[in-house]
Amino acid sequence: MTGFRRRGYCPSLESPMETGDGLLLRLTPPIGGWRPGAVAVIAGAAERYGNAVIEMTSRGNLQLRGFRSTSIPPFVRLLEEAGVTEGRRVVVVGPLAGIDPLAVADPRPLASAIAGDLPRLAPKVSVVVDGGGALHLDGLEADIRLRAADAKTWHLFAGPAHLGLVSEEAASHAALALLRRLSARGGFARIRDLVAEDGAAALRASLGGVAEAPEPPARPAAEPIGLHRLRRRVALGLGAPFGRLEAPVLAELARAAPMDCHIRPMPGRALLVLGLTGTQADALRVASVELGLVTRPDDPRRRIAACPGAPDCASAAGVTREMAETLAAQPDLLPDDMLHLAGCPKGCAHPAPASITLVCQDGKFALVRGGTARSAPERILPADDIPSALERKA
Numbered sequence: 231m232t233g234f235r236r237r238g239y240c241p242s243l244e245s246p247m248e249t250g251d252g253l254l255l256r257l258t259p260p261i262g263g264w265r266p267g268a269v270a271v272i273a274g275a276a277e278r279y280g281n282a283v284i285e286m287t288s289r290g291n292l293q294l295r296g297f298r299s300t301s302i303p304p305f306v307r308l309l310e311e312a313g314v315t316e317g318r319r320v321v322v323v324g325p326l327a328g329i330d331p332l333a334v335a336d337p338r339p340l341a342s343a344i345a346g347d348l349p350r351l352a353p354k355v356s357v358v359v360d361g362g363g364a365l366h367l368d369g370l371e372a373d374i375r376l377r378a379a380d381a382k383t384w385h386l387f388a389g390p391a392h393l394g395l396v397s398e399e400a401a402s403h404a405a406l407a408l409l410r411r412l413s414a415r416g417g418f419a420r421i422r423d424l425v426a427e428d429g430a431a432a433l434r435a436s437l438g439g440v441a442e443a444p445e446p447p448a449r450p451a452a453e454p455i456g457l458h459r460l461r462r463r464v465a466l467g468l469g470a471p472f473g474r475l476e477a478p479v480l481a482e483l484a485r486a487a488p489m490d491c492h493i494r495p496m497p498g499r500a501l502l503v504l505g506l507t508g509t510q511a512d513a514l515r516v517a518s519v520e521l522g523l524v525t526r527p528d529d530p531r532r533r534i535a536a537c538p539g540a541p542d543c544a545s546a547a548g549v550t551r552e553m554a555e556t557l558a559a560q561p562d563l564l565p566d567d568m569l570h571l572a573g574c575p576k577g578c579a580h581p582a583p584a585s586i587t588l589v590c591q592d593g594k595f596a597l598v599r600g601g602t603a604r605s606a607p608e609r610i611l612p613a614d615d616i617p618s619a620l621e622r623k624a
């Protein structure tokens with residue numbers, strides 16, 4: 231462990247982040263996920279050494295909360311002894327990489343070529359290698375994006391700028407050349423800085439092997455929840471209520487899953503259970519409903535992001551969970567995108583602006599529209615008045 235980080239870093243086992251409820255750390259799953267036994271070990275350790283709150287991040291990592299500086303070393307030891315490994319962080323491929331019959335290409339060889347030669351980079355720099363298919367990665371921000379055009383040709387993006395088409399071999403050279411330029415800048419350099427200074431055309435010309443081409447069309451958003459048909463078996467996508475699981479629930483899910491399947495968090499704040507037969511998937515879906523997990527894409531709890539709040543977080547000025555349950559039971563009051571419930575202005579559960587944000591404040595809620603938990607509130611309301619305030623506006 232190298233020390234504690236504040237925001238702006240990606241917390242990990244080596245660099246946990248200080249938050250209102252203690253230290254937070256993230257685990258990145260291997261591409262194929264963890265066996266249920268390993269997931270049960272993670273859940274048990276999160277309960278024993280943290281505060282048992284486990285979140286799925288938007289980038290497909292597990293986020294464990296409530297650790298102390300003294301509890302992380304035994305937690306890490308326990309994971310090592312159980313053989314729980316982590317996957318790559320900087321270079322990301324989709325959760326169905328190599329097994330999705332709808333995919334355009336297998337992104338794993340290209341991702342490995344890039345990951346094997348990475349220079350030193352700023353903490354949040356990321357490369358997405360997207361083979362397409364049911365769970366494509368268009369919704370994931372990236373400094374460098376390679377999107378499969380066909381089995382051996384890739385669209386290259388620098389941030390939001392489409393640079394053109396590259397062969398698979400040229401793709402890794404181009405991506406690494408861009409990453410080295412970022413690395414040479416040091417500090418917190420991101421690709422958007424390079425694009426803003428040089429422009430997309432100059433960047434393309436500097437790389438070589440990048441052919442000008444029209445930008446590929448946008449795709450419908452990937453839907454992680456539900457059944458995904460694979461080449462031989464199926465995968466089941468499940469969601470955590472309000473993006474958050476209690477460790478015992480994750481342990482129960484691991485126990486309910488067949489021993490030979492794999493489980494991994496995936497982009498979209500969801501969990502994917504891979505390698506199931508149709509019958510096993512049906513049984514696991516029933517068990518998941520009983521555990522209170524999200525099994526349907528239209529579940530209203532997916533439109534609410536809520537942090538742990540009181541009593542789990544020492545910084546919380548109130549309870550978030552009750553209001554989240556109250557509003558989930560009245561889906562007509564929810565915005566189409568996201569309602570954010572924050573225990574304090576840090577807004578851990580949804581740092582970006584949301585249509586509606588409710589921030590605990592002196593036993594009441596500050597109501598913010600179109601902002602973050604730090605934005606100026608429209609009104610301060612008692613909890614009982616929140617449903618009617620949302621109803622009037624709706």
Ligand code: SF4
Pocket residue numbers: 249250251537538539540543544545546547572573574575576577578579
């Ligand atoms: S936003 Fe929630 S989890 Fe984050 S510090 Fe505040 S109360 Fe704690």
